[in-house]
Amino acid sequence: MNSKLIKVFPSWKWGIKRALHSLEALLILILLILIHQTIVDDDGDWRLTSGGRRGNNGSDETEVKEHGKLKSCDLFSGKWVYDNVSYPIYKEQDCSFVNDQLACQKFGRGDLDYQHWRWQPHRCDLPRFNGEKMLEKLRGKRMVFVGDSLNRNQWSSMVCLVQSFIPPTLQSVHVNGNFITFNAIEYNATIAFYWSPLLVESNSDDPINHRIADRIVRIDSIEKHAANWADSDILVFNSYLWWKRATLKVSWETFEKSNGTYEEIEMLRCFEMAIKTWSTWLQSHIHRTKTRLFFVSLSPTHNRAEEWGKPPTQKCTNETDPIFRDGYWGLDSDPRMMRIVEDAIIDLQSKGLNIEILNITQLSEYRKDGHPSLYGKKWGPPEELANPIRFADCTHWCLPGVPDVWNQLLYAYLFL
Known part of the structure; x- marks a missing residue:
């Protein structure tokens, strides 16, 4: 003593x-x-054993322990580890749902290292995505991704992750209005994407013709969209990039009845009101025991090469490695918007809704190498096609790639 x-x-x-x-x-x-x-363990992660008994691999005891460990682990805090043995989970050419905008290998990208990075949480292992197990989870159910093209990016990834487990004759895809729907017939399972980039109604709701400079939103109206996915079993939302401007025009009437009079509102206030409309609708219409809800945090862009020591005009072109600086956060990522979402979700949880945030922002911030940049089909106007570096796509993500990890995180939450 x-x-x-x-x-x-x-x-x-x-x-x-x-x-x-x-x-x-x-x-x-x-x-x-x-x-x-x-x-x-080897990673410095403490584990309590029960009298030294571990159980055999695959046993109920082991699975219970792993589930308990995942629940206490921050899956979103970690690092990217190069793994060209077990990743990618699927090949680009084997998935017909990798659209040309995301098909980087098809459009000439020779460096394929972006496909081989595995996300490693600091204090646990992220479960490997099992497509067959996921399909069983979805048997008789409907999963809908609701949001913008980044959510469509994640939807494409999800379909690619399960597609190889379904015979071609037992799968189908349908496009109807704002919906793209993949059906796994044998499982009576649906994985759909619904185009609604601002969640509430806007003049950008057309799934094809939505490049409108003068953006107008109806921040108190969501029913037109929500009626299409109200009966879903799993809903995955996102909304961020389409709000990124100083102000937005707000209409308090239907677009059909509008007389052209709009109120211009600062973006952050506008976003807050829209999230309130969304959360109020969920409180009134979502089945608290049937439906699982997720909101995917902002997907970062990498348009400022000067942030990692490259010429500003380079953007994300010619990038072949992640950013390894711990805690890197790009200037274009606005945490204020995600705090608004977080506050809304905490409130929804207090009211009994089964909702979580998939916090993909920090792990995606590191992946300046994961964008299509110059490698993907371009549909822009002539000035964009004539200046590929200036208009390089540093917003969306190549597949296979980063969105597969987003779905691994979603998978982990669904099986916790």
């Missing part, structure tokens, strides 16, 4: 001192027992 601690007690109180020695011995014994029961 520390001598300074002993001096606190007068010498005549030898009985107390003796008791303290006994207590010290007991504490040492307890500490030795805990050390015996505790092991440290």
Whole structure:
């Protein structure tokens, strides 16, 4: 025992001192027992065993322990590890749902290292995506991704991850209005994407003709969209990039009845009101035990090459490695918007809704190498086609690639 601690007690109180020695011995014994029961894995991650019993791989005991470990682990804090043995999970040429905008290999990208990076959380392992298990989870169910082209990017990834487990004759895809729907017939499962880039109604709601400079939103109206996915079992939302301007015009009437009078509102306030409309609708219409809800945090862009020491005009072109600077955060990513979403989700959780944030932002911030850049089909006007570097796509993501990890995170949440 520390001598300074002993001096606190007068010498005549030898009985107390003796008791303290006994207590010290007991504490040492307890500490030795805990050390015996505790092991440290290779990553420095502590695991408590039960009397040294581990169970066989694949046993219920092991699975319960792994689930418990995942629940206490921050899946979004980690690093990218190069793994050309087990990744990618699928090949670009084997998935018919990699559209030409995302088909970087098809359009001439020779460096394929972007396909081989695995996300490694600091204190646990992210479960490998099992397409067959995912399809069983979706049997008789409907999953809908609702949002913009980044959510369509994630939808494409999800379909690619499960497609190889379904015979070609037992799968189908249909396009109807704002919907693209993939059906796994044998499983009676649906994986759909619904175009709604601002979640609420806007003049950018057409799934094809939505490049409109003068953006107008109806921030108090969502029913037109929501009626299409109200009966879903799993809903995955996103909305971010289409809000990125100083102000937006707001219409308080239907577009059909509008007389051309609009109110111009600062973007952040506008976004906050739209999220309130979205969350209010969920409270009133979503089945609290049937439907699982997810909101995917902002997907970062990499248009500022000067942030990682390259010429500003380069954007994300010729990038072949991630950013390895821990905590890197691009200037174009606005955390204020995600705090608005987070506050809304905390409120929804308090009201009994089963909703989570998929916090993909930080892990995606590191991946300046993962965008199509020059390698993908371009549909822009002549000035864009004539200046490919200036208009390089540093917003969307090549497939296979980063969105596969987003779906691994979604997969982990669904099986927790």
